[in-house]
Amino acid sequence: MKHLYILLAAIMLLTSCGDFFEESSQDEIRPTTVEDLASLLYSEAYPYSATTYVNDAYLTLLTDEVECWALTDETMITMLEKGSPVFCFSPTMFDGVESFISEENSWKSYYTLIKGCNVVLDYADDMKGSEKDRIEMKGQARALRAYYYQKLVSIYCQTYSAGNPDQYLGVPLITSSHVSDQYPTRATLRETCEFIESEYMKAAEELKDFVPTTKYRITKTAVNGLLSRHYLYTEEWEKLISVASMTINDGPSLTNFDQLRSSYMNIYDMTGSPEIVWNYGGRFFGSEFIEGTNLVSGRTHPYNVSAELKALFEVNDRRYDPTQYDYNYITSSSTLCQYGTKTSLNNRIDGEHGLRMAEVYLNRAEAYARTGDVARAMADLNTLRESRFRAGTYTPLTASSADDAVSQIIEERRRELLWEDGFRWIDIKRLGLSVTHIYIDANGTQTTYTLPANSPLYALPIPQDAISKNKNLVQNPR
Numbered sequence: 508m509k510h511l512y513i514l515l516a517a518i519m520l521l522t523s524c525g526d527f528f529e530e531s532s533q534d535e536i537r538p539t540t541v542e543d544l545a546s547l548l549y550s551e552a553y554p555y556s557a558t559t560y561v562n563d564a565y566l567t568l569l570t571d572e573v574e575c576w577a578l579t580d581e582t583m584i585t586m587l588e589k590g591s592p593v594f595c596f597s598p599t600m601f602d603g604v605e606s607f608i609s610e611e612n613s614w615k616s617y618y619t620l621i622k623g624c625n626v627v628l629d630y631a632d633d634m635k636g637s638e639k640d641r642i643e644m645k646g647q648a649r650a651l652r653a654y655y656y657q658k659l660v661s662i663y664c665q666t667y668s669a670g671n672p673d674q675y676l677g678v679p680l681i682t683s684s685h686v687s688d689q690y691p692t693r694a695t696l697r698e699t700c701e702f703i704e705s706e707y708m709k710a711a712e713e714l715k716d717f718v719p720t721t722k723y724r725i726t727k728t729a730v731n732g733l734l735s736r737h738y739l740y741t742e743e744w745e746k747l748i749s750v751a752s753m754t755i756n757d758g759p760s761l762t763n764f765d766q767l768r769s770s771y772m773n774i775y776d777m778t779g780s781p782e783i784v785w786n787y788g789g790r791f792f793g794s795e796f797i798e799g800t801n802l803v804s805g806r807t808h809p810y811n812v813s814a815e816l817k818a819l820f821e822v823n824d825r826r827y828d829p830t831q832y833d834y835n836y837i838t839s840s841s842t843l844c845q846y847g848t849k850t851s852l853n854n855r856i857d858g859e860h861g862l863r864m865a866e867v868y869l870n871r872a873e874a875y876a877r878t879g880d881v882a883r884a885m886a887d888l889n890t891l892r893e894s895r896f897r898a899g900t901y902t903p904l905t906a907s908s909a910d911d912a913v914s915q916i917i918e919e920r921r922r923e924l925l926w927e928d929g930f931r932w933i934d935i936k937r938l939g940l941s942v943t944h945i946y947i948d949a950n951g952t953q954t955t956y957t958l959p960a961n962s963p964l965y966a967l968p969i970p971q972d973a974i975s976k977n978k979n980l981v982q983n984p985r
Contacts, residue, residue, distance in 0.1 A: 541636030544627060545644055551623030552651050554616075554787050554860075555723070561616035562860075563662065566929035568593040568796065569958070570942060572847070572921070574813040577947045584949045587809035590796035594810065595946050595956045598985035601970040611795075613662050614973050617655040618681070624652035625684040639716070646713025650725045653706035654733055656680070656699065661740070661929060663983065664696055665966045666936045668742045672697035676966075676981060690979040700741055707734045722777060722786050722861075728758045729785040732862045735870040740937060744874040751871035754864075758784055761864050761894040764825045771834050774865075775849040777857050782865060788858035797846045808844035809947075812837050812926070817845075819922055823900040826922060836925050847926025865891055865923050866930075869916060876912035884912045888919060895923070936965045 538544050554561050567573055568590050575594060578587060592600035599605060601612075627648040631641050659678045667675075677699025679691035694702070707730050714727040732754040738747035762774060762782040772779040777786060796810050817837065820827040826836040839845040849859045872887035889903040906912035917934065924930035935942060941960040947953050958964060966983040974980050 541634045563613045566932040570931040579807040624648040643717040650710035747874040773851045785861040811845045823897040
């Protein structure tokens with residue numbers, strides 16, 4: 508029954524959710540239990556299946572984490588051209604008029620997942636089964652929905668603190684699976700962020716007793732950690748400290764990277780890295796602008812870790828050892844390709860998305876520094892850094908002021924969150940930074956492109972196919 512239902516659910520989600528439970532045939536198999544609806548949660552609301560896979564790795568191409576290298580092999584030209592609209596900050600990067608990474612339409616991907624969450628939330632109360640299971644299923648769907656809206660904001664909205672969030676545009680808040688004749692409009696940025704906060708807080712209550720057997724499920728601890736990310740972006744420092752502290756108290760320990768490295772694993776290896784709170788798939792390995800299968804083929808790849816970023820790593824920092832091929836945050840094939848990864852090349856299961864304790868420590872450290880508590884800020888920073896260095900070699904950092912502490916924490920974010928989940932793009936936006944890229948085309952011609960500080964492109968253009976389908980959807984300035 509479950510397999511037949513999953514097929515039915517997929518068909519319904521691709522057409523209309525409005526008549527999802529309408530009786531149309533005596534032979535139609537319809538979900539009646541919490542267990543049945545949970546099958547839809549896992550297949551259509553969590554980002555694990557082929558139909559719900561999402562990967563916005565292209566965000567790294569917007570940052571100072573990456574640089575363009577001249578090609579030595581014509582087979583790499585397609586990869587070069589697919590990444591170029593984003594790398595060169597083209598205002599029409601999502602209009603469909605330029606070559607782009609075909610499978611990475613974040614707007615479509617996240618709203619597809621939101622649709623799955625809405626179906627679960629709309630019909631959970633009608634299902635037979637345990638009240639505890641029903642509440643925990645709703646909590647997972649609600650937390651996931653908040654997370655997807657948080658991702659949409661990070662891509663398609665301006666920075667919350669840069670102006671008036673009542674005047675900035677957020678995203679359409681679609682909270683029901685029922686079909687409507689009205690085209691959705693964009694909420695304000697404040698309304699969107701308040702909705703995200705509210706949903707996370709409700710989900711934390713619904714998940715308070717949820718103890719899954721796998722880290723592929725979202726939990727209260729994960730929700731609090733994601734709330735700390737939300738408060739970092741909205742600059743609500745006291746709230747951030749509160750939820751980050753709960754996450755650190757309730758969550759797993761930081762991974763000892765020295766021991767992890769000696770086991771030939773990386774930070775997102777679920778079997779050896781304890782600090783993962785929640786994990787889901789998607790990584791650079793095999794993307795359309797980083798072809799992992801050709802790492803040892805003798806071909807120069809077009810987009811690589813920037814020299815500036817590599818220079819930030821210190822001797823004895825286990826996250827980057829230039830003499831090692833794998834099991835670092837920077838993977839390389841001699842001097843031909845160097846890209847960021849948090850999984851090992853032999854790990855084809857675990858992704859590089861979700862939540863790790865390292866991020867939570869960095870979030871709380873910055874909040875402490877922003878509120879003037881330099882001692883606690885540096886304590887969190889040093890706790891994280893010591894776990895990344897070769898045993899017995901680490902010397903704690905000190906800060907002369909709150910501003911000095913913030914600067915060191917931001918620099919550490921660059922090392923620890925390298926090429927991961929769009930973090931650097933968000934930091935560039937919230938810190939109001941500019942980015943300059945030198946693009947080298949297939950003929951070897953160099954052209955310089957600059958994204959100015961506080962650019963309108965901090966809110967990336969909504970894909971043109973979404974604009975064309977919704978007459979009420981306002982495009983971002985560009």
